[in-house]
Amino acid sequence: MIPYNEKNESIMGSKQSVVKMPAQVSVLLPLPLKEAFDYIWNERLSPGTLVKVPFGTRKLYGVVWEGKGTYPSKKCKPLLEVFESVRLPEVSLKFIEWVSNYTMTHPGQILKMVLPLPEAFDTKRRAPLNSLNFTPKGILQKPQLSLDQWATAEDIKRSLESETFHTFLLEGVTGSGKTEVYFDAIDHVLSKGEQVLVMLPEIALTAQWLQRFEARFGFHPATWHSDMKKSEKKQILRAILQGQVPVMVGTRSALFLPFSNLKLLIVDEEHDGSYKQEEGVIYNARDMAIVRARLSKATCVLASATPSLETEENTRIGKYRQLHLMDRYGGAHMPEVQLIDLRKYPRAKQTWLSQPLRKALETTMSRGEQAMLFLNRRGYAPLVICQGCGDRLMCPHCSLPLVYHKFHKQLLCHHCGTTGFLPPSCPKCHAEESYCAHGPGIERVYEEVTAFLPEVRCALLSSDHMSDSQAIFEQIKAIQDHKVDILIGTQIMAKGHHFPLLTLVGIVDGDATLSGSDLRASEKAFQLLHQVSGRSGREKRKGQVFIQTHLPEHPVMRALLDQDRREFFSLESEQRLIHGFPPHGRLAALIISGKNREEVEKFARRLARTFPLTQKADLLGPAPAPIPLLRGQYRWRLLLRTTKEVAPQPLLKKWLSQTPPPRFLKLQIDIDPYSFY
Numbered sequence: 001m002i003p004y005n006e007k008n009e010s011i012m013g014s015k016q017s018v019v020k021m022p023a024q025v026s027v028l029l030p031l032p033l034k035e036a037f038d039y040i041w042n043e044r045l046s047p048g049t050l051v052k053v054p055f056g057t058r059k060l061y062g063v064v065w066e067g068k069g070t071y072p073s074k075k076c077k078p079l080l081e082v083f084e085s086v087r088l089p090e091v092s093l094k095f096i097e098w099v100s101n102y103t104m105t106h107p108g109q110i111l112k113m114v115l116p117l118p119e120a121f122d123t124k125r126r127a128p129l130n131s132l133n134f135t136p137k138g139i140l141q142k143p144q145l146s147l148d149q150w151a152t153a154e155d156i157k158r159s160l161e162s163e164t165f166h167t168f169l170l171e172g173v174t175g176s177g178k179t180e181v182y183f184d185a186i187d188h189v190l191s192k193g194e195q196v197l198v199m200l201p202e203i204a205l206t207a208q209w210l211q212r213f214e215a216r217f218g219f220h221p222a223t224w225h226s227d228m229k230k231s232e233k234k235q236i237l238r239a240i241l242q243g244q245v246p247v248m249v250g251t252r253s254a255l256f257l258p259f260s261n262l263k264l265l266i267v268d269e270e271h272d273g274s275y276k277q278e279e280g281v282i283y284n285a286r287d288m289a290i291v292r293a294r295l296s297k298a299t300c301v302l303a304s305a306t307p308s309l310e311t312e313e314n315t316r317i318g319k320y321r322q323l324h325l326m327d328r329y330g331g332a333h334m335p336e337v338q339l340i341d342l343r344k345y346p347r348a349k350q351t352w353l354s355q356p357l358r359k360a361l362e363t364t365m366s367r368g369e370q371a372m373l374f375l376n377r378r379g380y381a382p383l384v385i386c387q388g389c390g391d392r393l394m395c396p397h398c399s400l401p402l403v404y405h406k407f408h409k410q411l412l413c414h415h416c417g418t419t420g421f422l423p424p425s426c427p428k429c430h431a432e433e434s435y436c437a438h439g440p441g442i443e444r445v446y447e448e449v450t451a452f453l454p455e456v457r458c459a460l461l462s463s464d465h466m467s468d469s470q471a472i473f474e475q476i477k478a479i480q481d482h483k484v485d486i487l488i489g490t491q492i493m494a495k496g497h498h499f500p501l502l503t504l505v506g507i508v509d510g511d512a513t514l515s516g517s518d519l520r521a522s523e524k525a526f527q528l529l530h531q532v533s534g535r536s537g538r539e540k541r542k543g544q545v546f547i548q549t550h551l552p553e554h555p556v557m558r559a560l561l562d563q564d565r566r567e568f569f570s571l572e573s574e575q576r577l578i579h580g581f582p583p584h585g586r587l588a589a590l591i592i593s594g595k596n597r598e599e600v601e602k603f604a605r606r607l608a609r610t611f612p613l614t615q616k617a618d619l620l621g622p623a624p625a626p627i628p629l630l631r632g633q634y635r636w637r638l639l640l641r642t643t644k645e646v647a648p649q650p651l652l653k654k655w656l657s658q659t660p661p662p663r664f665l666k667l668q669i670d671i672d673p674y675s676f677y
């Protein structure tokens with residue numbers, strides 16, 4: 001450990017009050033630094049204790065990492081303050097260490113996620129507490145589980161009783177009653193006074209989930225997501241450390257909170273890409289949840305209708321146990337899927353809905369039911385092109401086209417947030433009013449629907465039209481209350497929701513998700529389109545799904561049509577095996593970025609040259625990233641591939657320590673990459 005004492009002056013000199021029996025402690029600070037720092041205090045402190053320390057001109061909160069330091073105590077400064085009553089559980093410290101090693105980030109960065117607002121515990125600064133009540137008030141609506149559900153829930157409960165670590169894959173089509181099964185397991189954990197964490201991929205999903213939870217358990221669980229006020233977060237943090245949070249539901253960041261008695265972790269929609277954090281500390285919360293469960297001897301349940309190939313493979317080799325609900329609950333049928341071949345049913349110019357889809361919308365409306373149109377494109381049009389010279393309007397900071405948002409009357413870069421207005425004339429060919437919108441976004445589909453069905457009540461559902469979680473909750477309520485007839489939305493609406501009157505789902509551009517250089521493109525497309533389809537006909541009324549496509553023969557389309565995931569996934573899996581890609585091999589991506597294009601390329605090439613020859617791994621690249629300029633930074637990528645038995649971290653550590661990046665370049669390590677942009 002390094003002592004904290006920047007000028008190496010003697011801090012035990014006469015000016016300092018002399019501490020009689022100084023004990024050394026190493027303190028982890030929430031900063032991207034390699035090591036913990038040594039300080040002294042007049043007594044020994046247990047690991048996990050919250051302290052305040054001098055650091056340069058700053059005063060920082062930190063956590064006692066080890067009760068002993070290694071540096072001569074004479075050179076160490078004393079702590080400023082010790083918060084005896086606030087201590088991170090031991091398991092959180094182990095988790096910090098594990099995640100830090102796995103993701104190859106500094107432990108201080110993980111500490112920041114474990115204890116995001118340490119000032120919440122500073123008794124001097126603390127605002128008065130509102131009392132939080134997360135205690136169960138008895139079970140209100142305990143449903144009778146079907147035989148299938150009951151058997152499944154029993155398996156999970158047996159694991160909970162055994163108090164040993166197990167991971168389950170809880171698999172079942174959309175609407176098969178997976179949530180009710182894990183509710184039953186939650187019930188069991190609550191009765192023993194232990195803790196549960198439920199992770200959902202997006203905030204948008206929490207509204208309906210919370211309604212259901214409250215109806216079932218009679219209390220509101222603690223929630224955690226990015227759209228919460230700081231004051232709320234502080235309260236929750238205090239409640240957690242005081243052991244007052246029996247159930248927490250949240251997005252991926254909730255996983256790191258300092259639970260001390262966590263016995264059940266649920267990862268709902270485990271296949272979902274939102275569990276992967278792509279910035280800062282790059283991690284997959286689904287995978288880290290399994291580690292967290294292991295450290296607590298807890299049970300982890302991964303729930304999905306379309307499990308990821310990784311999870312399927314782990315189930316196949318017996319690492320996870322499979323639980324399977326076969327049918328939709330209560331005799332509800334799976335929706336009938338139809339492909340609309342756009343070569344046979346071409347759409348009129350500047351329209352996006354084919355005749356069969358329009359007809360289905362009309363019929364659904366005449367029955368007084370609801371419909372959903374899905375298009376994973378925000379805004380009005382993904383491209384704006386000059387009619388005169390073909391110039392595309394591009395983001396000045398990213399190598400990406402600007403997206404036209406008609407409702408907000410602006411151009412927007414979806415990656416860096418740069419905004420602009422449509423130029424009156426083309427700066428290249430000087431043609432006047434020459435820019436034209438190309439391709440559809442959801443706003444454009446909205447315009448089309450309201451023109452051809454002027455009486456219907458349409459709602460747009462994307463992050464641009466619902467600014468915060470409150471707006472999302474209100475919109476979802478409006479749909480439930482049938483104040484909306486047709487919802488037009490992006491993937492924000494694709495998952496989890498249950499709208500009994502929704503009987504038609506139209507997928508506007510089934511092919512959009514298939515393209516790209518992503519090794520998981522087909523898998524992701526299938527998962528997304530299957531999820532969207534699953535919104536249809538979830539109760540007694542039979543549901544329909546129309547997928548517009550130019551590629552009706554594509555394996556993804558065939559699998560959706562036949563509702564046959566197994567066949568499709570085994571083909572996918574074979575392909576991956578040939579290439580040694582996950583789930584049969586491991587990947588680690590290196591992303592080099594910087595302001596100077598030549599320097600980025602030069603370093604990427606140097607890195608590749610110094611890659612140590614080994615049987616255990618090979619290197620793909622270097623190559624410019626698919627988005628070669630992002631937020632003003634040029635980017636190159638390398639991809640390390642190893643067999644499943646070989647962990648990439650030690651290899652990377654050795655290699656990168658021999659070829660460290662120059663200071664003016666950034667090197668990001670993405671273990672188990674999910675995106676390849």
Ligand code: ADP
Pocket residue numbers: 143144145146149172173174175176177178179180181329330498
């Ligand atoms: P999934 O999580 O697999 O999508 P859900 O748990 O949401 O499925 O169940 C689908 C619908 O069936 C929900 O409306 C749910 O309330 C209902 N349901 C499921 N199981 C039961 C049960 N045992 N008793 C009553 N209703 C149930």
Ligand code: ZN
Pocket residue numbers: 395396397398400413414415416417418631
């Ligand atoms: Zn941009």
